[in-house]
Amino acid sequence: xxxxxxxxxxxxxxxxxxxxxxxxxxxxxxxxxxxxxxxxxxxxxxxxxxxxxxxxxxxxxxxxxxxxxxxxxxxxxxxxxxxxxxxxxxxxxxxxxxxxxxxxxxxxxxxxxxxxxxxxxxxxxxxxxxxxxxxxxxxxxxxxxxxxxxxxxxxxxxxxxxxxxxxxxxxxxxxxxxxxxxxxxxxxxxxxxxxxxxxxxxxxxxxxxxxxxxxxxxxxxxxxxxxxxxxxxxxxxxxxxxxxxxxxx
Numbered sequence: 001x002x003x004x005x006x007x008x009x010x011x012x013x014x015x016x017x018x019x020x021x022x023x024x025x026x027x028x029x030x031x032x033x034x035x036x037x038x039x040x041x042x043x044x045x046x047x048x049x050x051x052x053x054x055x056x057x058x059x060x061x062x063x064x065x066x067x068x069x070x071x072x073x074x075x076x077x078x079x080x081x082x083x084x085x086x087x088x089x090x091x092x093x094x095x096x097x098x099x100x101x102x103x104x105x106x107x108x109x110x111x112x113x114x115x116x117x118x119x120x121x122x123x124x125x126x127x128x129x130x131x132x133x134x135x136x137x138x139x140x141x142x143x144x145x146x147x148x149x150x151x152x153x154x155x156x157x158x159x160x161x162x163x164x165x166x167x168x169x170x171x172x173x174x175x176x177x178x179x180x181x182x183x184x185x186x187x188x189x190x191x192x193x194x195x196x197x198x199x200x201x202x203x204x205x206x207x208x209x210x211x212x213x214x215x216x217x218x219x220x221x222x223x224x225x226x227x228x229x230x231x232x233x234x235x236x237x238x239x240x241x242x243x244x245x246x247x248x249x
Contacts, residue, residue, distance in 0.1 A: 020223055021066065022049045023057040025073035025210065026165035027098065027139065030190045031243035032071070035236050042235070045223065053137040053165040061086050061215055068218040069227060071095065071210055073166075073184075074138035078211045088214035088221060094248040095231055096210040096240055099185040100142050100200040105176050106193050114150070114198040121155040123180060128161040130172040130181030139166035142205045143182035149204040170194060184208070186244035209248060 024032050029051045036047040050057070050067070058077040061067055062084055070087075072078045081087050102120075104110050110123055120129070134140035140162070147153035163169045166183050173181040174193040181194075188196055212231060214224040230236055237247045 019046045019048050020068045020220060020227060022047050022069045022071065022227075023061060023065070023067040023215075024049055024051055024071045025054045025057070025138065026051045026167045027073055027184045027187055028071060028096075028210070029167070031186065031240050031245055034243065035231065035239045038235060038239060039227065039230055043226075043230075045227075047227070053132065055133075055136040055138075056164070064217070066217060067215045068220050068224045069212060069214055071212040071231075072138070073098075073208070073210055074141065075209060075211055076141075077138070078213060081213075086216050088216045088218070088224075091214035091225065091228065092211055093213070093228060093232065094209045095212045095228075097246040097248055098208040098210070098244075099202070100139075100146060100205060100208060101183060101185045101188060102197045102200070103170070103173050103181045103183055103188060103194045104179060104197050105173055106195050108179065108195075110179065110197060112197050114200055117151050120147070120152050120180070121159070124156065124159060125179060127179040128159050128172075128177075129156050130161045130163065130169040130178035130183075132166045132169050132183075133162045133164065134160065137163075137165060138208075139169070139182070139184055142208055143200075145206060146182075146200045146204040189244045210245075 040046050054072040054074050054077045058081050112123055131143050132140035134144035161178050169181045170183050170187045170191050172178040174191050212228055218224050
């Protein structure tokens with residue numbers, strides 16, 4: 001059975017006994033997909049992966065979805081699960097880091113220097129700013145925090161096109177439905193129809209760290225533990241670095 005990219009459902013998908021079910025942030029889709037293929041080649045273990053926003057994944061696990069491992073794009077949602085006793089004690093580890101960028105369609109001529117009170121609202125013209133939901137989804141939470149630090153948020157708060165996850169925000173810009181968007185740097189590598197206008201200074205928002213952990217209800221904890229060890233290995237480092245992530249050591 002090939003590596004799966006499954007949408008989040010009310011009930012987790014059926015998984016074969018020898019497989020591990022991973023719930024992973026949408027921004028990991030390309031990188032984790034490549035890592036999963038490498039893992040199968042080296043261990044024979046197939047990973048069934050369900051991608052969505054970290055908030056949606058955390059809520060599914062809180063409701064009893066039978067995942068073996070979760071990899072979130074935000075520590076807050078991992079804290080939420082840990083508080084509910086849904087994370088195996090001692091299994092949590094920070095795996096990856098990412099950066100936040102402002103993007104535009106590839107052919108757009110917009111130029112902006114990201115700095116305090118930069119003219120983002122003017123650059124939007126009559127258009128909208130594409131962002132993952134800034135109230136719940138990690139990429140949106142980071143984006144809102146950065147714009148607040150730069151004293152720009154109030155000027156664009158009513159002009160945000162909210163999406164369910166960061167990939168949705170990228171898609172709006174790629175299709176030209178939004179002139180600008182705030183997404184992760186790694187998402188730009190996967191889409192050829194957008195370009196980076198600027199990178200947000202790291203001190204304008206909380207560090208973008210991806211923690212991973214074993215779900216406490218998993219029946220395959222030893223296999224899950226081996227997977228997390230692999231995701232911190234030199235072999236995995238090569239894959240994730242190629243996709244624009246920085247490893248958390």
